[in-house]
Amino acid sequence: MNQPPNPQTPPTSALPGCWWHPTRQTGLTCVRCGRPACPDCLREASVGAQCIDCVQAGRQQAQTQQRQYRSSGLGARTVAGAKLSNSLVVTPTLIALNIVVYAYTAFQAKSFTDNQTAKLFGDWVLWPRAVAGESEWWRLFTSGFLHYGPIHLAVNMFSLWILGRDMEVLLGKVRFAAVYVLALIGGGVSVFLLDDSNRATAGASGAIYGVLGGILVAVIRLRLNPAPAIGTIVLNLIISVSIPGISLLGHLGGLVVGALVTAAMVYAPTRNRAVWQSVAAVVVLVALVGLYFYRDSQLAGVTCQYLQGQLVCSPPTG
Incomplete structure (x- = not known):
């Protein structure tokens, strides 16, 4: 070609x-x-x-959307509706408050082991006759920050640190504080309602048992193995019965109230969750107040007076 x-x-x-x-x-x-x-x-x-x-524009857009997402109250949350966060505020604050109160009572009593002789201890301890006779209802709450000596304080604060960390992350700061305070009051009301009216009770154990009860409820809600939590509760209840001087009623009251409030937190419907949780907490508080007034009416015959600077209360009549 x-x-x-x-x-x-x-x-x-x-x-x-x-x-x-x-x-x-x-x-x-x-x-x-x-x-x-x-x-x-x-x-x-x-x-x-x-x-x-x-690439740079996409990164800036993603960061802006993430900030808007968080500021709108959305984002990754736990079963209780709390934002995921590993920062702890309530648990260390509660521990610090208990330590400060103990240090002050030890200073007043001039003794680390006999701090129950301090004036503040006498004014804050849960003594049912003083609660009824002097209408000192705040003892139901303040007694939860008192401890009989350093060993009592150390055991309770160690337990609070171990149990409170996970519960605060799961529930969030406000919800965890609500569970702790209501369990503390629940333990106090249980003692006031059912215990000897002349027996003084103090300690954060009722609130800590409430946290323990809350852990059991949370474990069940997350469909985890509840055996370790149940075993821990049973063991602690056995110790409460075996060792003299421990308030079993305070422990049981805190346990029940803590479990109930936590159940309301983790089983609340997703829609209007905060409203449901708030209403449940208020209902529990109202029930505890009602039990307080019921017992107070039973102890209406108690009279108290100060003799040589010491509060003396008569036994209930009838």
């Missing part, structure tokens, strides 16, 4: 230059904006590659 003396080579179209490096020809483009880009100006994405400008 004869060929033309000067065969013509078909013209090839020149590749576009990189948007950021115009002198570099490239056949690559950004999947987001479509602009030509050289390999140095592209970053691998989930689908294709994006240019450096689109």
